[in-house]
Amino acid sequence: MREAVRIPTSLRVALIAAFLALASNLTIVGFLYFRTHDDTMAVHRQRVGEEASALFDVYRTGGQKGLDAAIHDSLDAEDPQLIAAVLAPPPQASLGNVTAFPAPLYRLRAGYQEGPLRIADSAVPVESGYVLHPLGKGEWLLSGRSFGERLSLQRTLERSLMIAVAASVLLGLLCGAVTARYVSRRVGAIATVAEDITRGELGRRVKVSRSGDAFDALGLQINHMLDRIEALMEELRLLTDSLAHDLRSPVGRLRARIDAALTAPSEERRHQLLGGVLNEADSLMRILTTVLEIGRSEAMTSRKQFTWLGPDELVSELADMYEPLVEESGASLSTKVTGVLLPLFGHRQLLAQALSNLVDNALKYAASGGEIVLLAEQDDGEIRLGVSDRGPGIAASDEAEARRRFGRLDASRSSGGAGLGLALAQAVAHLHRGRLELQDNGPGLRAFLVIPAAVAA
Amino acid sequence: MGRKILLVEDDLETASYLLRGLDEEGHSVDHVGDGRDGLFLASDGSFDLIILDRMVPGLDGLALLRGLRAAGCATPVLILSALASVSDRIEGLDCGSDDYLVKPFSFAELLARVNALLRRADGSAAMADPRLIVADLEIDPMARTVRRAGKAVALKPREYRLLEYFARNAGKVVTRTMLLEQVWDYHFDPGTNVIDVHVSRLRRKLEDGFEQPILHTVRGAGYRLGPDA
Numbered sequence: 289m290r291e292a293v294r295i296p297t298s299l300r301v302a303l304i305a306a307f308l309a310l311a312s313n314l315t316i317v318g319f320l321y322f323r324t325h326d327d328t329m330a331v332h333r334q335r336v337g338e339e340a341s342a343l344f345d346v347y348r349t350g351g352q353k354g355l356d357a358a359i360h361d362s363l364d365a366e367d368p369q370l371i372a373a374v375l376a377p378p379p380q381a382s383l384g385n386v387t388a389f390p391a392p393l394y395r396l397r398a399g400y401q402e403g404p405l406r407i408a409d410s411a412v413p414v415e416s417g418y419v420l421h422p423l424g425k426g427e428w429l430l431s432g433r434s435f436g437e438r439l440s441l442q443r444t445l446e447r448s449l450m451i452a453v454a455a456s457v458l459l460g461l462l463c464g465a466v467t468a469r470y471v472s473r474r475v476g477a478i479a480t481v482a483e484d485i486t487r488g489e490l491g492r493r494v495k496v497s498r499s500g501d502a503f504d505a506l507g508l509q510i511n512h513m514l515d516r517i518e519a520l521m522e523e524l525r526l527l528t529d530s531l532a533h534d535l536r537s538p539v540g541r542l543r544a545r546i547d548a549a550l551t552a553p554s555e556e557r558r559h560q561l562l563g564g565v566l567n568e569a570d571s572l573m574r575i576l577t578t579v580l581e582i583g584r585s586e587a588m589t590s591r592k593q594f595t596w597l598g599p600d601e602l603v604s605e606l607a608d609m610y611e612p613l614v615e616e617s618g619a620s621l622s623t624k625v626t627g628v629l630l631p632l633f634g635h636r637q638l639l640a641q642a643l644s645n646l647v648d649n650a651l652k653y654a655a656s657g658g659e660i661v662l663l664a665e666q667d668d669g670e671i672r673l674g675v676s677d678r679g680p681g682i683a684a685s686d687e688a689e690a691r692r693r694f695g696r697l698d699a700s701r702s703s704g705g706a707g708l709g710l711a712l713a714q715a716v717a718h719l720h721r722g723r724l725e726l727q728d729n730g731p732g733l734r735a736f737l738v739i740p741a742a743v744a745a
Numbered sequence: 746m747g748r749k750i751l752l753v754e755d756d757l758e759t760a761s762y763l764l765r766g767l768d769e770e771g772h773s774v775d776h777v778g779d780g781r782d783g784l785f786l787a788s789d790g791s792f793d794l795i796i797l798d799r800m801v802p803g804l805d806g807l808a809l810l811r812g813l814r815a816a817g818c819a820t821p822v823l824i825l826s827a828l829a830s831v832s833d834r835i836e837g838l839d840c841g842s843d844d845y846l847v848k849p850f851s852f853a854e855l856l857a858r859v860n861a862l863l864r865r866a867d868g869s870a871a872m873a874d875p876r877l878i879v880a881d882l883e884i885d886p887m888a889r890t891v892r893r894a895g896k897a898v899a900l901k902p903r904e905y906r907l908l909e910y911f912a913r914n915a916g917k918v919v920t921r922t923m924l925l926e927q928v929w930d931y932h933f934d935p936g937t938n939v940i941d942v943h944v945s946r947l948r949r950k951l952e953d954g955f956e957q958p959i960l961h962t963v964r965g966a967g968y969r970l971g972p973d974a
Contacts, residue, residue: 569849581830589832609929612946635831640931644939
């Protein structure tokens with residue numbers, strides 16, 4: 289097995305940033321060099337070299353005298369750039385238009401070089417390219433040409449570019465270091481929060497600055513995720529608490545009935561009581577199933593069983609199912625479909641169950657009030673499926689309790705039902721990315737499952 | 746008329762409860778407690794019905810069922826499961842089971858469903874006479890007309906479907922949840938007597954003006970269509 293070489297992420301970020309900074313700087317430097325460099329300098333060097341060897345040839349053939357004459361002739365030609373001289377260490381006199389050695393004697397060397405020279409007609413040293421030839425006895429032949437403005441400029445530019453390259457390497461490294469520090473500081477903040485969460489401090493959240501950059505977006509997403517997890521955990525805790533609490537009464541009733549059956553005086557009475565035990569057990573099972581259903585819906589696990597269905601069909605099927613029962617209890621059931629309804633992508637079974645819970649509620653609390661209406665409407669991209677009744681309705685202050693699992697508005701809990709009807713309807717609405725709306729029907733209640741029509745998208 | 750039933754169930758208590766009950770009904774039941782053995786036995790196709798627990802060791806019940814259906818075995822399957830949510834039931838039915846019963850269940854409910862499945866398997870084999878005749882009741886599924894002792898009985902479409910389902914299971918107990926599932930295609934428990942009201946309306950139409958009751962209530966179980974037992 290080969291162990292991959294692990295480079296710490298912050299170092300990697302630093303290297304990448306440095307490399308990018310360097311690359312971009314080098315590109316600019318290269319571009320400048322390419323645009324400004326030409327062969328003027330090379331021509332200049334060649335010319336200086338040729339003139340110098342011509343003078344040296346004169347020296348070899350004509351000796352000191354010939355050389356002196358040649359230098360004089362050259363300078364007489366009034367070429368402003370020309371530099372020619374025989375330099376001798378003091379006290380001997382020098383010849384030509386150079387007034388001083390370009391460097392201390394011991395550092396002089398033969399060959400082509402560039403640098404400032406003190407020229408007879410110029411107050412300041414002049415940048416030039418020149419060739420030095422030792423002539424013996426401490427004398428040097430200097431022959432060259434001053435650069436002139438253009439060449440000086442180019443030389444300056446080339447030197448500057450060299451410096452720029454060096455500087456860009458340094459800047460690149462600096463840039464990398466700064467970037468890496470910044471990134472690891474921002475990521476580190478998120479990691480610290482994650483660590484705290486792992487340790488159990490679930491209330492911790494990533495601090496989000498107001499700059500709205502990618503790190504903030506990441507932090508926001510993580511915070512959203514944490515909020516959702518916390519809400520789910522809270523929900524779970526509430527549910528377990530309420531299960532433990534609210535299952536006590538049906539289990540208690542069950543126990544009481546068994547107790548009574550055990551001590552029943554007659555066989556017939558025992559039979560009757562045992563039948564009641566069965567019913568009680570069944571309703572307990574129903575409560576458990578409904579609680580499970582609510583949990584499933586809130587956790588959005590049933591969405592893969594969604595199909596396309598007609599909301600008006602759903603409503604009319606339910607009306608068909610409930611109509612006899614409602615009539616028996618002395619009320620009337622009708623359907624009211626408003627407008628053209630688009631098909632709905634949803635869970636037929638759960639939607640039907642939610643609506644049947646709403647009808648059941650209407651029957652339970654409002655049968656005396658007369659008319660119960662199953663409603664289906666389309667409104668602004670939302671499909672509204674609901675039930676209206678003429679019962680006592682739900683006061684605004686009671687709404688939260690009505691929506692709660694095992695929430696009951698009559699404190700005595702005497703009438704049947706476990707208080708799960710609206711909670712299930714609400715969970716089913718949430719499963720369809722919708723909501724449960726409770727409205728005043730003046731008098732009565734209008735309970736709607738409001739579902740966005742485009743839920744399939 | 747005993748039938749061969751395969752029971753795949755790992756819980757011994759449930760299994761012996763079912764073995765005893767089905768044996769009393771005259772069926773011969775083979776029992777295995779392991780999914781793999783179950784698939785092995787089931788795939789030879791010699792059983793009339795398979796009762797399958799959804800969570801058995803060896804091979805998960807739904808996987809067993811899928812394997813069975815993939816192998817072309819059409820034996821009716823009744824799933825027994827403690828997974829009770831609507832989604833679980835739909836998933837089971839989508840996997841190719843013919844019925845889904847949630848634990849804990851009453852034996853009457855199970856027996857009614859077993860009988861309905863066995864009968865349905867027979868029915869699909871012999872469909873010579875499309876008319877359904879129960880005592881003096883005559884149902885014509887093609888024309889959707891009902892006559893009792895020669896007199897026409899006017900039914901609403903839903904009442905007709907209810908009656909047709911009763912008639913196809915004539916003489917056998919049909920439970921409320923079976924009606925809800927088969928006639929309304931709802932797999933949740935409405936928890937009210939919504940079905941009872943439908944049945945009593947149907948009963949009124951069938952029995953008003955006649956001497957003999959024909960649609961009976963079976964206490965603690967459901968209903969039965971047929972002449973007096």
